Amino acid sequence: MARDLDDLSIFVAVVRAGGFRDAARAGSASASSLSDAMRRLETRLGVRLLHRNTRSVTPTEAGRRLFDRLAPALIEVEASLDEVNAFRDRPAGTLKLNVPANVARGVLPSIVTPFLKAYPDIRLEVTVEDGFIDVVARGFDAGIRYDERLAQDMIALPIGPRVQRMITAAAPAYLNARGRPSHPLDLLAHACLRGRFAGGAAPHWEFERDGETVQLDPPGPLSAQPGLAIELVVDAAVAGLGIVYLFEDWLAPHLASGALEPILQPWSPSFPGPFLYYPGRRHLPAPLRAFVDFVRKAGTWD
Template sequence: MRADLGDLNAFLAVVRAGGFRGAARASGMGASSLSEAVRRLETQLGVRLLHRTTRSVAPTEAGARLIERLAPALGEVKAALDVVNGFRDRPAGTLRLNVPVVAARLVLPAILPDFMAAYPDIRLEIIVEESFVDVLASGCDAGIRYEERLEQDMIAVPIGPRVQRYATAAAPAYLDRHGRPEHPRDLLGHACLLGRFPSGAMTSPWEFERAGEVVRVEPQGPLVVSVGAGVDLAVDTAIAGVGIIALFEDWLRPHFDNGALEPVLQDWWQPFSGPFLYYSGRRLVPPPLRAFLDFIKAGGASA
C-alpha cells in the first residue's frame, strides 16, 4: 500500500499543531488542503487517523501508532535530502531546536544573532517547552537540556555558560519585615514562591551547599507557578515583596543590579553544570545542525 509523502507530512503537521488551522499557519498550506490530504490518507489506509471535533483534533489509536513510526522516518527522509546542502557554498534549510525557557532566555540570545548573520540561508525554529521530549519524534533536529535530563544514547555538546548557580532572593522590603535568613533551614519560616514542572513535580526541595555541607529544605509558600511560562509572574511577585524566590542567578541578576531584589543566603548558592545541545547519533546530521554545532564549538557558545 502506497501513501503520498505530502499526505503523510500533512497528517504529521496537523497532529503536532493540534488542529488544521495551527498546522496551516505553521506549514503555509491552506487548512482545507490539509484536511483533504488527511482524508485522502485515511481513505488509502482504510482507517480513521484523527478524532475531529469543533474544538480539537487528536489522533486515534491507529493514528498514534502511525505517528510513533512516521515521525522518525520522515526525519530521516528530511536529513537525507538535506545532505544535498553539503554541495552548496553555504548551508541552507531549517534548523528546529527544542529548548526550555531558561535556554531561550539566558543562552540563545548570546548565540543566535551572530549565527544567523553567519548563515543567512538557515531558518531557525525554536520550540520552547519544559517537557523532555524525543527530539526526533517531535520533528526537531536537536534540543537543549541539562545533564541530568539527557538520555544516554544522545550526543551532547556544551552550549552556553559552563557553570551556573541557583540563587535565592527577595525584595528588601520583605526582608525588612520578616528578617534575613542566615541558614537554609530558616527558609522554613518564610513565604517561598514555588514552581511546578509539566510532569507535576515541584521545584522543591531547594538545595544549598557551603564548605562541603549540603542542606535540602522543603519550603512552603503562597504561590506555585508553572515552570517556564509562570516564572516571570513569580519574579514580579517577589519584587512586590510577597516572598522569597529561587531561580537561576543570571535570570535574577538585572534585579540585583537595580536593587529590586536582594540576594538571600548567597554563600550557600550551589553551582551546577551548564546546559548541553543534544541530538541523536542514530541519524544523519543535517547541514543546518552541522553548521550550528561547528559554530558553538568554535566559540559561539561562550558568548
C-alpha cells in the same frame, strides 16, 4: 506521488504533535487544512488512521503501525534531500530547537543573531519547554537541556556558560520586615514565590553546604510556569511580596541595582551549564550541522 508524500508527512506531524492545532503551530498550514489532508489520506487508503475528539487526536492501531514505519523512513528521505545542500554555497533549510526558558533568555540571545547573520538561508524555530521531551518523536532537530535531563543515546555538546547557580533573593524591605533566613529550613516560615512545571508540579528548592543537602517544598502566595510568566514572580519579589529562587543570571540586573538582596549564598552550589543534544545520525541535516559547527567554533564561556 507528491500529494501522497505531503499527506503522509502531515500525518506524521499530527501524530507527533498530538493534535491538529499543535501541528499547525509547528508548521505553516492551518489546523483545518491538516484535518482535510488526513480525511483525504484516510479515504485514499480506505482505513481510519486517527481517533478524533474535542481534546486530542490519537492514532488507531493501523495509524500507529503506519507511523512506526513511516516516521523513520521520512527522516531518511529528509536526510537524502538535505545532502543536496552540500552542493550549495550556503546551507539552507529549517532548524527546530527545543529549549528551556532560562536558555532562551540567557544563552540563545548571544548565539542566534550572529548565527543567522552567518547563515541567512537558514530559518530557526525555537520552542520553549522546561520539561524533558523526546526531541526525535516531537520532530525537533535538537534540544538544549542540563546533564541530568539528557537522553543517554544522544550526542551532547556544551553550549553557554559552563558554571551556573540558583540564587535565593528578596527585596530588602521584605527582609527588614520578616527577617533574613540563615538556614534553608527558615524558608518554611516565609512567603516563597515559586515556579512550576507545565504539568503543575513545583520543583523543590535545593541547597547544599559542607556536605549537607536540603530540599524544600516551601509555601507561598504565588507560583507561575517558566517563560514569560516567571517575570511575574520576579516582579512580585521586587515589590516585596516574598522570596524568589531562580538562576543567578536571570536575577542579576535586580541584584546589581539593589532591588533584590541575595540570601543563603553559602547554600547556593554551582552546577554545570547546559548542553546542545541531538541524535547521532551519520548525516546531520545541513542547518543542524551548521549550528553544531557554529557552537563549537564559538566555544563556551565562564
